[in-house]
Amino acid sequence: MTTGTTGTTDETPLFGPGTHFSAFFDDPRWALAVIRATVLEAAHPQVGAALADNSTFVAHPWRRLRNTFVSMRRMFDPDPAVREREAARLNRLHARMSGSDSRGRAYDAMDRATRAWVVATLFESAVTMCRLSGQPLDQDTMERMYAEYRAFLAALDGDAGELPADLGDFWRYFDSVVEDELENTEAVRIILYRLFDHLPAPALLDGAPTLWAVGRAVVGPLLGSITVASLPEAYRRRAGLPEMPGATTLMQAAYLSAGLTRFLPAGWIDAAAIIEALSLSPDSDDPRARTVAALHTRMKRASALLRLLTPWSGDTGPDPAASATTGAGAPGATGATPDGRRSAEEFFRQVLDQTGDGHLDWPDLAAMARELATRLDLDEPDETRLYDAFAAWWRELQAALDTDGDGRVSADEYAAAVPSLAGPALIRVAEVLFDATDRDRSGTIDADEHRALFRTAFHRDLTTTGGTYDRSAFVGDFLSFMAGRRRNSPYDPLLADA
Structure with missing residues (x-):
């Protein structure tokens, strides 16, 4: 070229x-x-x-x-x-x-x-x-x-x-x-x-x-x-x-x-640092998150003061406190369930509907594959394997959930089915991620490889047990996020956060 x-x-x-x-x-x-x-x-x-x-x-x-x-x-x-x-x-x-x-x-x-x-x-x-x-x-x-x-x-x-x-x-x-x-x-x-x-x-x-x-x-x-x-x-x-x-x-x-x-003096404006500060989650384990967390605390205090002083009634999004108590345990509810799981509707909106058009179709899953491949900087063979796995997962979802045959899955179709999404194709997605992390092809991920994955892709660290992380444990954690819809997952900053 x-x-x-x-x-x-x-x-x-x-x-x-x-x-x-x-x-x-x-x-x-x-x-x-x-x-x-x-x-x-x-x-x-x-x-x-x-x-x-x-x-x-x-x-x-x-x-x-x-x-x-x-x-x-x-x-x-x-x-x-x-x-x-x-x-x-x-x-x-x-x-x-x-x-x-x-x-x-x-x-x-x-x-x-x-x-x-x-x-x-x-x-x-x-x-x-x-x-x-x-x-x-x-x-x-x-x-x-x-x-x-x-x-x-x-x-x-x-x-x-x-x-x-x-x-x-x-x-x-x-x-x-x-x-x-x-x-x-x-x-x-x-x-x-x-x-x-x-x-x-x-x-x-x-x-x-x-x-x-x-x-x-x-x-x-x-x-x-x-x-x-x-x-x-x-x-x-x-x-x-x-x-x-x-x-x-x-x-x-x-x-x-x-x-x-x-x-202004040279170096006072650093676009990379500003963008990272905006996108880095305050609860991340990235060292830079300490500064973000401090700013985040001050922003919350300013917001609380503004709420007291201003009768603002704009679109501020769902109230987390209300969501936690509204419809708890109901599969189609918009709030969180008592055990910390996302509701089906919330999971659909925050994770599955990547394009924000209110429906799930191939571009949404392609966006997930694209984001994972980008963050992990995958080479062509692993990237193609990842896209192929997501394409197979889309075919599984479409066959199981597209009840009206329009070629896409609505939020209602998804919430009504409340499926366990841990099918063979989704397992293959997790296995591609495992292989990308297991750089030495030892069949296990050591603590350094594990930290490198989540530090590079998600700005998060996870604590490993026994110093290694085998394929089944890795796949299980990924499925608990994608199928179990659990909150506070290290995958949240990648696929759920804006």
Whole structure:
């Protein structure tokens, strides 16, 4: 694969430290730019359909944010081997995403023109970000940065031929796609009008529902308005997106304010640390969780104070205390049972329905396989075994639970059956995970291997007995989570947390 490592005329590397792309990772303006780019991506019919069918960004947005950030860092790593390995992983992931949208139009996540559009939105949004924040790029800098983005596409596709070689031609290409191809897709509407308004709390704010609901009620509409105002006018007209009065001024103020952070001392803003703090569970055994736990305690106190001072009645989510006493022991109840087990409905919503569309089908289980393979950084053979095992599990579930024959399982169908999900296929899923952990192929997992698995994939440690962990014990623990629906499992941060 061609990795696009050729430099510009001065032979400056296009990847790694010193590139414009890498500098944006810790730039607060980049958060606004990425949201804008995501909307423009989702407006493309092919991308919008793929997101609507396969993405977990609605139910698990913080997990999606972390995975995207890690992947982008890998794709711009100075080591070609790291870039090639990540590109191969992304290509395997995208090769599994194809189908048709609600109008019967086919989509394929490996379509080269569509992938080029995704890269184009990132470049154009970065240029727009600099302009809106009062730091417009000069022509030479823009040319240099465009070369970096074309190299990124080349690392994925083998060449950058789907993007114009000349920057002047790029702007004509970009305007043509905006005016002729973009639509007001379902994915765009979800991002602008559902995701921001119903964004689940990150792990840091879990347990502070009032504080989160109040903040979300203010910030959500503002983010939506800022994003719409920053989109190309041609697309806003084509999609019929309303622009709120004063939104342009608000958008410019947001970008200018974010741009002022350039005056902070170097190293004060660490995007990786911020994302980990948001996604790391306070009860994790990761050493960094001590700081998160301290912040979490303060957030809970602030939330309790806000609850006393403000008669807030927003959507704060289910009350854990009420859930624990409502319908306890009833299979279809939404609360927890007295022995600490999840109810069937809660398990369906938090674990099985990964895409958040209210139904269980193959994209949900594919998302589980994708998350496990990503966290464990599995090579192709083990990754394929994992996907095959999840596909077999889906066939078992569909045969047992799809009573109306519509090709998917509803929450009611699942809750009514209250099945034991520990079938042969799910056992094979657990065995693939065991084999990935048993690095020395000894047939047992020693304490170090066991800690490494949960530290790497789930930011958790488990205490082993006797210094080793055999296959049956490992499989039993995994099944107790997936079939027994027990709470406080080390798998919760991976498959249940947002």
